Amino acid sequence: MAGFKKNKQTNNKKRFTLYDENVPFQVTxxxxxxxxxxVMALATQRSKIFAVSSANAGEGxxxxxxxxxxxxxxxxxxxxxxDADMRKPVQHRNFKVKNDKGLSTLLGGIDSFxxxxxxxxxxxxxxxxxxxxxxxxxxxxxxxxxxxxxELTKYYDYIIIDTPPINVVTDTLTLSPYxxxxxxxxxxxxxxxxxxxxxxxxxxxxNGKLLGIIxxxxxxxxxxxxxxxxxxxxxxxxxxxxxxxxxxxxNSD
Numbered sequence: 001m002a003g004f005k006k007n008k009q010t011n012n013k014k015r016f017t018l019y020d021e022n023v024p025f026q027v028t029x030x031x032x033x034x035x036x037x038x039v040m041a042l043a044t045q046r047s048k049i050f051a052v053s054s055a056n057a058g059e060g061x062x063x064x065x066x067x068x069x070x071x072x073x074x075x076x077x078x079x080x081x082x083d084a085d086m087r088k089p090v091q092h093r094n095f096k097v098k099n100d101k102g103l104s105t106l107l108g109g110i111d112s113f114x115x116x117x118x119x120x121x122x123x124x125x126x127x128x129x130x131x132x133x134x135x136x137x138x139x140x141x142x143x144x145x146x147x148x149x150x151e152l153t154k155y156y157d158y159i160i161i162d163t164p165p166i167n168v169v170t171d172t173l174t175l176s177p178y179x180x181x182x183x184x185x186x187x188x189x190x191x192x193x194x195x196x197x198x199x200x201x202x203x204x205x206x207n208g209k210l211l212g213i214i215x216x217x218x219x220x221x222x223x224x225x226x227x228x229x230x231x232x233x234x235x236x237x238x239x240x241x242x243x244x245x246x247x248x249x250x251n252s253d
Contacts, residue, residue, distance in 0.1 A: 017063070017094055018070045031071040034214065038068070038183060041211040045180035049149060049159040050211060051084075052183050053172045055199035056165050059187035060216040065162040066094045068183075073123035077157040082127045084171065085164045086136035089129030095120055102130025107144045125156075136164075141174035149178050166199040176208035185214045 018028060042048055052065035062085065069081035083091035084103060092099035097118045105111040106127065118126045133139055152159055161179065163172035172182065182203055186196050196213070203210050 018067045028071075031067050035068065035071050035075065038211060042180045045209065047153070047178070047180035048157060049153065049161065049179040050181050050183060051161040051163045051172055051175055051179055052185060053163045053199075054165045054185040054187075055167045055191050055195045057088075057168065059165075059185050059191060061165070061185040062090045062094065062162050064183075064185050064214055064216065065160055066091060069124055069126075069160050072158050072160070073121060076123065078123050078155070080125045080127065080152060080156045080159045082159065082161045083129040084140060084161045084175070086129045086133055086139065086171075087164055087169070089132075091126060091162055092128040095126055097126065097128060099128045099130060102128035104130035104133040104136075104139065106130065107139045107142060107148065108133065109144075113148075137169065137171050137174060140171050145175070146178055166202050167195060173202060173206040173208065176203070176206045179208075181209035181211035183211045183214055185216060187216045189217065 018031065038050065042050060052061050052068065054061040062083075065081065069079050073079040081091065082103060083089045086104055089099065089102075092102075095118070097120075101111045101116045103116070106113060106116040111130075116127050116130065118128065120126055139145065149159065161175065163175065163182075166172050166184075176182075184196070184199060184203070200210055200213075
């Protein structure tokens with residue numbers, strides 16, 4: 001496919017979601033609480049579309065987006081999860097589906113919505129990233145993306161978009177005019193105050209709405225979560241590089 005790169009399966013480590021067995025009760029309950037908070041934050045917004053991002057790579061944004069999609073669908077809502085991280089996508093691995101078709105081929109007019117859609121349950125559908133395009137920022141900021149989101153709101157109660165780290169590339173911010181807000185994921189002990197402040201300032205500058213900050217990998221000494229869960233769920237396997245060469249990171253997503 002000219003102009004597109006295949007997503008090489010270079011990382012075969014298993015990723016865990018709330019669909020997996022033996023997920024701790026407190027983790028499931030934490031996501032249910034998070035769901036309630038996001039619903040309340042979106043209550044005053046016209047759009048029920050929201051992005052999940054982070055300041056930097058390695059903070060758990062894609063795992064969080066996947067589990068939010070699951071927990072929203074379990075509440076009886078019709079949910080669509082879109083993997084808009086077209087530089088380093090992982091949702092196809094989270095849900096164990098093919099990524100030969102997806103958002104990039106849909107926006108590029110190569111595949112139809114029906115061809116790009118993957119259904120995981122009665123209430124949860126997924127659009128993976130598709131092959132890596134040469135111009136992800138431009139595709140997300142395109143009129144085609146705006147039209148697509150407007151059309152999808154007719155069929156889904158909530159649309160959750162997994163987007164790249166804000167301090168790395170501008171992809172997430174280009175979506176600000178079309179969505180109800182951004183949930184910012186930050187990993188305890190990884191992101192600094194200045195990095196989170198820089199990300200929230202960028203959201204404000206783009207006239208976006210910050211729905212809230214989600215802290216992952218809380219230390220077991222300060223919360224009820226167990227350290228084993230975080231070792232299991234958050235892995236250092238996310239390689240994210242700016243094509244312009246101004247940023248280079250290696251962490252987990």
